């Protein structure tokens with residue numbers, strides 16, 4: 001994998017005891033890669049990511065893995081805030097929901113797989129900690145969104161995924177909240193969290209409703225997260 005160095009001034013040091021153990025996947029939500037690179041390296045914006053992967057599969061490195069890129073903003077996973085401290089942020093060029101959301105081309109996905117290969121060889125990152133931005137910030141974010149190819153990642157053994165329509169399960173809102181919170185989600189706004197969950201794990205079923213299909217999938221992902229059978 002060829003990495004194009006494209007340093008951003010927007011980073012600082014990770015906290016002293018921080019261990020990198022998560023990957024956060026984003027889309028740029030900007031019309032093109034040129035604009036995104038300008039944005040992510042503009043000192044006035046105070047945002048960045050470790051990597052950007054464009055539609056053709058070119059990989060740009062903006063911030064070194066050891067340093068703390070500014071991609072996650074306010075969010076949490078499994079009760080831990082300050083996500084920038086313990087994660088690697090990867091931006092994928094895509095106009096996003098703001099500028100005409102598009103499929104992620106194969107070349108881009110394959111480059112992402114290669115990049116994840118490199119990152120997970122270097123850092124100890126478990127599959128249930130390869131996440132979308134909307135997973136860690138369900139009230140604020142939609143990226144990488146329902147068109148992101150989680151199944152392709154799962155075919156390469158990255159991330160959690162359940163393919164077929166599995167078990168149906170009627171869960172109460174509080175039961176769903178319990179399991180979603182155990183999986184890692186912030187459940188301050190349970191409805192936002194259900195949509196975020198569907199965006200990742202039931203992208204064809206983005207209803208925002210806690211129905212038996214969604215309840216069943218929540219349980220399946222809960223079991224996968226903790227390796228239960």
Ligand SMILES: [Zn+2]
Nearest residue numbers: 026027133143
């Ligand atoms: Zn994002």
